[in-house]
Amino acid sequence: MQISVVRPSELGPAEVAEWRQMQESQPRLHNPFLAPEFTLAVGRSRPTARVAVLEDGPEIVGFFPYEVRHRVIGVPIGFGISDSQGLVHRPGLDWDPIRLLKECGLAVWEFDHLMADQSPFAPYHSYVAKSPIIELSKGYQSYVDDQMSDGNLIRQALRKQRRMVRELGEERFEWEDRTEGAMLALRRWKSAQYRRTQQYDRFRTPWIQAVLEELRDSSAADCRAVVSTIYAGDQPVAAHLGLRSRSVLAYWFPSYDVDLARHSAGILLCLRMAEAGAADGIEHIDLGKSEALYKNRLTNDELPVAEGCVGRSPAVASARRAQSALARSVRTGAVGDRLRAGRTGRLLRGLRARRHER
Template identity: 30%
Template structure:
């Protein structure tokens, strides 16, 4: 590629019809950009809700060669919709996108962090996202037969769990494609309780994150949108999941289940039924996102590499620097790296959610205490 790479930073709402069409065409031509997060509609809806959003328009020799939507938090730059944006990268002609390092250099933030970068990268931590693909020939039945043959014990156990749930609580029913705002509020309440229970930062404590889920679900478009799936046992909600979808891709996003029913695996049962019912509606790729949760190996037959990386200015963010140093000295060298990694990931979430310095400081202090307690508990258990 010839010519110097330059960038124009623009309002997402200011994209022209021609630019929107170009963005959509490039995303449609590249299988790596098939996720709903790469759709121009996702960027536009998010920019109306999340504070301080923009789109980087990259050019060479005056020609547009890529788009990257992002948001600012103070001097930090993150993918648009972070921490809820599972996949991000430059929307460009296949094989011609600027690299992660080039994007970080041109955007020139005090801090630039990504956790699911799709595209060229020479640094960062590489991980994998997980999907399952339903064959056009044979559909769900053929897929499930293959999964059951490969992991018979696991799926037989889930079939027994469903029968036991029906016996104990009443008939098990699943609905997908729901767009009920009250149901979404109920799911958000379950997620907030889960965050409190597990000591994670409550991403819904700031208003814009919940507003984004509502805005995406209210969007009316045949090949892009968001919806909910619900599993009820005896008429009572046992599990829910909020998902994003575009074209043939269905992305599982926010699952929640009633903790007292955990022994019945309601979340797994809902996932299985969502795949069955979604396949009937024409979805073929069901995306579980990145991360190594053990259950994913029973469902997924396709992986895609993604990168987690952070480009930092001098020093740690001031909100956590001194407190972190003190905690690391107390924890000892054997746990220091574990605490650093945990704090970095927690800080990414806090920085993305909270739009004021005061709220970021509060979140950082809580994260530091939680990371230290977790590391100390592990040390005690190992001794």
């Protein structure tokens, strides 16, 4: 097997077509973050974006998109906003992760949303999480019927929807809302949420802004960003910026008007997106890994995703894995609550911001 490294912009039409064909032939690769359009968009805003092209004789058999940090540290393409990572390849391909890193000139490659079923990377997993999904392959009504039997989340959402209509006006849902007002409301609500939760504001990071704008303007069937919005009367109450392929919608940037939180418009928006998405060919909505209660109540299936680090030097890889484990415990544990509230929390937030601005 030969491995060559190029910038995303150096991929020609034939290579991009081959990448798409590999995706289309395997449902597990249908996530839009694995599409060539996502890598190309990131590459136009991130000078350190690269793609390793794997060839077997005259045939291309795989693509490995990544970014370079500090010359020898590799991370997935679009790291920080990508919720599905891995190597896009022909069915049945096997590869040596250590040789892959060597050919890419990397000492380590870190990942946090790796498809856990990519077996060559399995020895390098440090943690495997469950990413909840809304499975819609049998249609929206089948999903609703299953959820009704498990609890009353949908009944609650519809009851609150009726109250919202009485208080604010008729509900209107836009599956692909191209108005600037919807995007402005989403950004305003999401930025306020980042401030409340003491996270860095992704909408203020230039390269992320550029990628989002390019994908919003795209008409590509396999990778484009779409805004879905719920209005009550003429007032937007909840909006979501997602990334979709033909069959997968990645739940990406959800937001809502906190002054109207009593109406649970965020939950209602998920249900409306599931209904409209199922009618538009979406087979599942990937909600993204987290411990959020509402995701656990909406999900009817899950996908395993892995965190970890591949390293050519065992000592370096071990040290990076330890750093990742500490970061995960800070994010999810009680120690994180204490750190986020004080000086150390401010330092960690600054480091996270710089990590994604590089």
